Amino acid sequence: MSAIRGARERARIEVTAAIKDEARKQLAAEGAAKLSLRAVARELGMASSALYRYFPSRDELLTALIVDAYDSVGESAEAAHRAARADAAPHITRWTVVAHAVRDWALAHPHEYALIYGSPVPGYSAPQATIGPASRVGLVLIAVVGEAYRTDGLALPPLADELRAEAGRMVAEFAPDLPQEVVAPLIAAWSQLFGLISFEIFGQFNRVVEAREVFFREAVTELARTLGLLGPRSSRRG
């Protein structure tokens, strides 16, 4: 792809990586609010002003960390999906496995999770560079449901009239292999999955949910049902 041209370019790559590593370390230790350029420079033994040769601002550094975090959680989801596919696991299992992979990543990297799925901290709109990596988890979920649809079909109610136009646009834009009835429920399930994880990570479940693992598993299974990955449930009036 791109050959390294000389000592200078090589050094630049290494220093950039070292800055990001140290910044990630401080992010994991103290959170995004406490991340300080001067502290990073201090830890690396360089003047703080020198750091601006590599990142033009603190927000740019944070954006780089955001991109890396999106890639990290996306890679986790993709790896879980690959493994489940290699095992020829049923589609419902692929769904829960991917969901658990995202949750496990969040539990292992709470501050990085907060950076990407918590309050947006830099400018109001996400920089262009983040939108690619940000969609990786979503694409995995689309793939899981798409494969289930193609092999087993989906047990879904018909599409509501009010959602017809929106569903058509969604299918055309980022899910061409999916039937229209499932796109809106899938996007909803996507956001609801992160709702479950965010409430756990951000402490909203403190004193509310104790058995978090089994609670999450049941909720995620129910989410799969709304996508037609399982048959309709039996229910009774009580």
Next chain:
Amino acid sequence: MSAIRGARERARIEVTAAIKDEARKQLAAEGAAKLSLRAVARELGMASSALYRYFPSRDELLTALIVDAYDSVGESAEAAHRAARADAAPHITRWTVVAHAVRDWALAHPHEYALIYGSPVPGYSAPQATIGPASRVGLVLIAVVGEAYRTDGLALPPLADELRAEAGRMVAEFAPDLPQEVVAPLIAAWSQLFGLISFEIFGQFNRVVEAREVFFREAVTELARTLGLLGPRSSRRG
């Protein structure tokens, strides 16, 4: 309850309110990260050091704003619930009306929403003072489902064995009027409701969901179904 004893106490109450008002103004304008004690003091025409007589630290000021925000969104949800009850609206409508009230509040106060449902910004665990106000929205949802259960019953599948102990604890702890089958789904629906809202507020739906209102309504209705507020849906394999 507590009578105001003199001019000094009266002044203290007024100044405290003025500080919070100005802080809320800056919060709404720029977000929690940019909220500065010195700027608040400047705007109020007082020395920054004087402000510490009223709030011992910036985090304490933020905590006060957090409590107010929880109360504000809680009051919105309660008002919506009261109105729907006064109209003798069906339970499914009460559910969606409360959900929309929370969403409307979030859209009107995005920075305050981020403060309470985004990344926790002060210390890691929420101060004791916040846990009461923080549960108001949840209590409204519990009330909606409880009333539906008592009048119409709920169309729910039996409780999974793995959740038996957890559901029993939850019922005993904060939902004594609810049947055990609905507590876990209700907590899940609670977090998923905020997942939907957070993704919209935090920009995760940019370039993904366009018809946000109708999308939200459909998703919230589907959530109600997982709580047995509607009959089981008709579905077909496609």
Next chain:
DNA sequence: TAAAAGCAAGAGCAGTGCTCTCGTTGTTGG
């Protein structure tokens, strides 16, 4: 009415993001 407590203001400390300048050091075209 005198002591005590609450209060506002100013100076100051340590820290931050960021800019500018000034030597130094690699890169590169003539």
Next chain:
DNA sequence: CCAACAACGAGAGCACTGCTCTTGCTTTTA
């Protein structure tokens, strides 16, 4: 080969932050 150039690191400095301490003043209390 070496001169011009671009990239680089370091230091000083600006404007800002949260927070503390001291110094006077005012209100409350004994």
